[in-house]
Amino acid sequence: MSFYTPGKVICNGDTFREMITKEELQSRIAELGDELSHDFEGKKPIFIGVLNGAFIFLADLMRYVTIPCEVDFLKLSSYGDAKVSSGEVTEKKKIDADIEGRHVILVEDIVDTGLSINYLLNLMNLHHPASVSVVTLLHKSQATRHDVKIDYIGFKIPTKFVLGYGLDFAQEGRNLAQVYVLDENSDEKD
Ligand code: IMP
Numbered sequence: 001m002s003f004y005t006p007g008k009v010i011c012n013g014d015t016f017r018e019m020i021t022k023e024e025l026q027s028r029i030a031e032l033g034d035e036l037s038h039d040f041e042g043k044k045p046i047f048i049g050v051l052n053g054a055f056i057f058l059a060d061l062m063r064y065v066t067i068p069c070e071v072d073f074l075k076l077s078s079y080g081d082a083k084v085s086s087g088e089v090t091e092k093k094k095i096d097a098d099i100e101g102r103h104v105i106l107v108e109d110i111v112d113t114g115l116s117i118n119y120l121l122n123l124m125n126l127h128h129p130a131s132v133s134v135v136t137l138l139h140k141s142q143a144t145r146h147d148v149k150i151d152y153i154g155f156k157i158p159t160k161f162v163l164g165y166g167l168d169f170a171q172e173g174r175n176l177a178q179v180y181v182l183d184e185n186s187d188e189k190d
């Protein structure tokens, strides 16, 4: 059972509380857009969104970028319906663009253990891009075990399961305009 109210969401029987408001998200993403526009001036970067989670963040971020740029998408295996990483990653959809000699900006919704982004960096480098940068909306820095360089971070968050603004729990909750965090103390279930 799932239902949404402002400030509190029940998703598949678990309770989530609002953690990052719509306004906080938009103002931080606008800052990231400014930074990227400045850093990639004259370079026509290609944004590569990691599906499904990054689609909302990428759509908002690109509208705050004021220089010419392109976009493409790839898809990795997901968490499935669990709240913890399976520890395995596979490519489910490849990019169509030729990224040789291009400035690539990988766009993630969240970096947790760092496994996915580590895999993606290796994958991108096989195609000889001019540069690869990483932007993630959320970073669970204490959970990141793989040694990856993340160039742009929206928000550092605790190692807790989050939902909304593209992030799902068993495919639900992506449409929420705010980020919610699992309330581990709540025993409300249905
Ligand atoms: P990593 O490979 O462990 O860094 O996990 C990265 C991927 O796991 C992200 O792109 C998300 O799709 C998913 N993920 C990690 N943490 C969460 C979470 O708290 N909620 C929903 N999805 C998550």
Ligand code: MG
Residues within 6 Å of the ligand: 050, 051, 052, 053, 054, 108, 109, 110
């Ligand atoms: Mg993802």
